[in-house]
Amino acid sequence: MKRGFYIGRFQPYHNGHQAVLEHIAGEVDEIIIGVGSAQLSHQVDNPFTAGERVLMITRSLNHLGCPFYVIPIEDIQRNALWVAHVRSMAPPFETCYSSNPLVMQLFQEAGVQVQSPAMYEREILSGTEIRSRMLEGKPWEDLVPPAVVKVIREIGGVSRLRQIARED
Amino acid sequence: MKRGFYIGRFQPYHNGHQAVLEHIAGEVDEIIIGVGSAQLSHQVDNPFTAGERVLMITRSLNHLGCPFYVIPIEDIQRNALWVAHVRSMAPPFETCYSSNPLVMQLFQEAGVQVQSPAMYEREILSGTEIRSRMLEGKPWEDLVPPAVVKVIREIGGVSRLRQIARED
Amino acid sequence: MKRGFYIGRFQPYHNGHQAVLEHIAGEVDEIIIGVGSAQLSHQVDNPFTAGERVLMITRSLNHLGCPFYVIPIEDIQRNALWVAHVRSMAPPFETCYSSNPLVMQLFQEAGVQVQSPAMYEREILSGTEIRSRMLEGKPWEDLVPPAVVKVIREIGGVSRLRQIARED
Amino acid sequence: MKRGFYIGRFQPYHNGHQAVLEHIAGEVDEIIIGVGSAQLSHQVDNPFTAGERVLMITRSLNHLGCPFYVIPIEDIQRNALWVAHVRSMAPPFETCYSSNPLVMQLFQEAGVQVQSPAMYEREILSGTEIRSRMLEGKPWEDLVPPAVVKVIREIGGVSRLRQIARED
Amino acid sequence: MKRGFYIGRFQPYHNGHQAVLEHIAGEVDEIIIGVGSAQLSHQVDNPFTAGERVLMITRSLNHLGCPFYVIPIEDIQRNALWVAHVRSMAPPFETCYSSNPLVMQLFQEAGVQVQSPAMYEREILSGTEIRSRMLEGKPWEDLVPPAVVKVIREIGGVSRLRQIARED
Amino acid sequence: MKRGFYIGRFQPYHNGHQAVLEHIAGEVDEIIIGVGSAQLSHQVDNPFTAGERVLMITRSLNHLGCPFYVIPIEDIQRNALWVAHVRSMAPPFETCYSSNPLVMQLFQEAGVQVQSPAMYEREILSGTEIRSRMLEGKPWEDLVPPAVVKVIREIGGVSRLRQIARED
DSSP: OOEEEEEEOOTTOOHHHHHHHHHHHTTOSEEEEEEOSTTOOSSSSOOSOHHHHHHHHHHHTTTOSSOEEEEEOOOOSOHHHHHHHHHHHSOOOSEEEOOOHHHHHHHHHTTOEEEOOOOSSTTTSSHHHHHHHHHHTOOOGGGSOHHHHHHHHHTTHHHHHHHHTSOO | OOEEEEEEOOTTOOHHHHHHHHHHHTTOSEEEEEEOSTTOOSSSSOOSOHHHHHHHHHHHTTTOSSOEEEEEOOOOSOHHHHHHHHHHHSOOOSEEEOOOHHHHHHHHHTTOEEEOOOOSSTTTSSHHHHHHHHHHTOOOGGGSOHHHHHHHHHTTHHHHHHHHHSOO | OOEEEEEEOOTTOOHHHHHHHHHHHTTOSEEEEEEOSTTOOSSSSOOSOHHHHHHHHHHHTTTOSSOEEEEEOOOOSOHHHHHHHHHHHSOOOSEEEOOOHHHHHHHHHTTOEEEOOOOSSTTTSSHHHHHHHHHHTOOOGGGSOHHHHHHHHHTTHHHHHHHHHSOO | OOEEEEEEOOTTOOHHHHHHHHHHHTTOSEEEEEEOSTTOOSSSSOOSOHHHHHHHHHHHTTTOSSOEEEEEOOOOSOHHHHHHHHHHHSOOOSEEEOOOHHHHHHHHHTTOEEEOOOOSSTTTSSHHHHHHHHHHTOOOGGGSOHHHHHHHHHTTHHHHHHHHHSOO | OOEEEEEEOOTTOOHHHHHHHHHHHTTOSEEEEEEOSTTOOSSSSOOSOHHHHHHHHHHHTTTOSSOEEEEEOOOOSOHHHHHHHHHHHSOOOSEEEOOOHHHHHHHHHTTOEEEOOOOSSTTTSSHHHHHHHHHHTOOOGGGSOHHHHHHHHHTTHHHHHHHHHSOO | OOEEEEEEOOTTOOHHHHHHHHHHHTTOSEEEEEEOSTTOOSSSSOOSOHHHHHHHHHHHTTTOSSOEEEEEOOOOSOHHHHHHHHHHHSOOOSEEEOOOHHHHHHHHHTTOEEEOOOOSSTTTSSHHHHHHHHHHTOOOGGGSOHHHHHHHHHTTHHHHHHHHHSOO
């Protein structure tokens, strides 16, 4: 049984995440998806709650063909403890898939194998770009899986983001 | 889409939990299982990490026939904020299934519908009883799903529990 | 301008507190009432929220004839920092009124003057006694100011206490 | 009994806050004033302690003609829990008065009625402007109620602000 | 360079600790002494601050003949993260010396070598016994190094302990 | 017995710190060195753990000729409580040596004597300058004591810093 760990903030979950996970699905028996900064929401850079992000991810991976876990991971504000924190919240895993330099360094210091998956269309497929399009009223729906569009509509996600981005 | 929320500490997950969840599976479209006191482990009353408990639950519900989410929920030590905390970590739900008086009171004050599922063989099917049997070297394996026996063996759970229960 | 500080958990506010405050009112220009363990509620020993306790106190002191402040004080779990914490949350004061040995020691080590007000009918006029009467269905209303009876009725305080005290 | 809730950081309390509260006083039976970021002080943007701010507000509202509560509210760093936190610290209220977009969004999602009071001379009557004048040695006293000038003098507020703003 | 780690709460530091450390001094090049529950003080079971305990230890080990570090370690309330927490606060070490079952288990799960030093006169040489003697006015001075007697006198430690142990 | 307190983040410890401490050594009987923001590491501005910083400092002061304590001090995020926090973690002291305006203000408000030691070559002898040289591959070794160079090499400090500074 080989398990891989993949972490992101998923604000929101988008096609770039989906492509990486479909790639990882071919390499491991089970995937653990950590939803980082789980305690944050209703911020311009973190508009969605952990529960909303769990919903986006789970629905989008319906047909992944590889068992997966979606685990909210709250921040602990102490980098030296973060790997132990992740490991306590997730089922055991052998490999961490990440391109984030800090995540890579922390797992490597802890003796965990790290792989950097290729990312697809990095410029466009990013949470920053998608939130920016939502704020400016530009089309963003093509950058995320259809299930994510549906979740964001159900929770009124775009109007929430626009409201909290308003000037005081 | 009707979702039900069920919470426990699952130290460990046992046949009583399994029976309740199989019952709930007949009433809702999706189940959200909150793993309470997620930050606790390596204590006599809380020997297993959240990740280990997620593993026990997920493997045991393999054939439930109802989609489910398993969400670690860290304590926040403030009862008046706990329902908002749970809601931020979980996908939206309409009904809480619980027989815990405090959980019932908190959800009711928050205007969430609460149902108390019947519990099966309450005296024997309890985490306290199972941990006590583990400590005394008595058979406990019949009280939990086979997948839980396997997880506890893989992580050396019984010897961990016995070690941390020793006198200084 | 002489200000006195008085702290309690006020679970609930009762005639003993009221008598002490009426006494202090004769000695200072303004009273600061700290509502301790402000973050706790919905516990058998701490059934009421800070806001509910603020309401009980403010309404009961309507005719005190001495200006007063009611300040929720959250626990910080570090005795050595507690006096600094209290001072940061309260207007400046010169004297602490308390019969609690720990509170007295902490303020004395910090160089604050401490006075121990006489307490009235200590055995009966205690939060423990009142909560116990509420749980057992005995009369408790005579032990608290009329305004407190009213607040507890409005919030369903007795039924909340009984519910959270039930066995699982 | 209709209660309104109004929150600010009050660094310091100024004539704009005073005008809004005098307006709210005409609409409700009691006002609850939340002193936000209560745990912060001795920062360039947050020079005053919660206790000092409580004092400024209480003294300035001496003749308001409407009962009011002044409640320090510590940050909890989790927007999704903030309304529950506020409600646990404050007496029950029906309406929130705020022009802050995030505060408005959070209360609206929680089902609380929100009203945006008109603000007076927004450019000048702001904490930022007043702290900036204090730092530059310009007159600021006309922007705050006389009682606030007195409190800031008593605590040496301007020299504190200038000292903590110095370069290392 | 071989470093050994030894942890205790040292409430207070006593001859049993001293004997163990003198033993460890013969086995390693440098000793790291962790002062556990550093944030606690002014409690019947934890009367002394971390700083006071650092002072007791440092003065008592003046002539140890082995370099040592004394490091306050605050609790983190999460056993699964505790070893990472200790390691972040202490210089690197290879061996943990402990007879505490939980400490042993946590370090062993983290892959750190653990040794259990023999303890001397366990019944008498314990913090519990010493605090109990202080409370009852019995002689305790022979159970601790002379430097500890001096520190406790300077800080008024016995009278502090008696005061906080008084009934309310 | 006169003790002086000196605090820094020591990211890393450098010749400027060393010069100040050698100066303080001539004025007091014992020095307490507080390692601030002890919980931070693996950040571009805070690359080293508290334990690594304790090691750098202790080894560099080997021949100071004045007894010293090195105490990790975690942040508490509340300026009004910070002096009490420091005092609880450190042995008693009479004088604080600092040129940091906030530290000076906080200790002065708490009634502690503050002295501002002269700093040597402020522009070059700064953590910011040294980390910047490490990142750019420029020589930095002359700015820190030889023992610090050795510690940073042993822990792979420069490569850690460069990795965590990489773009995602």
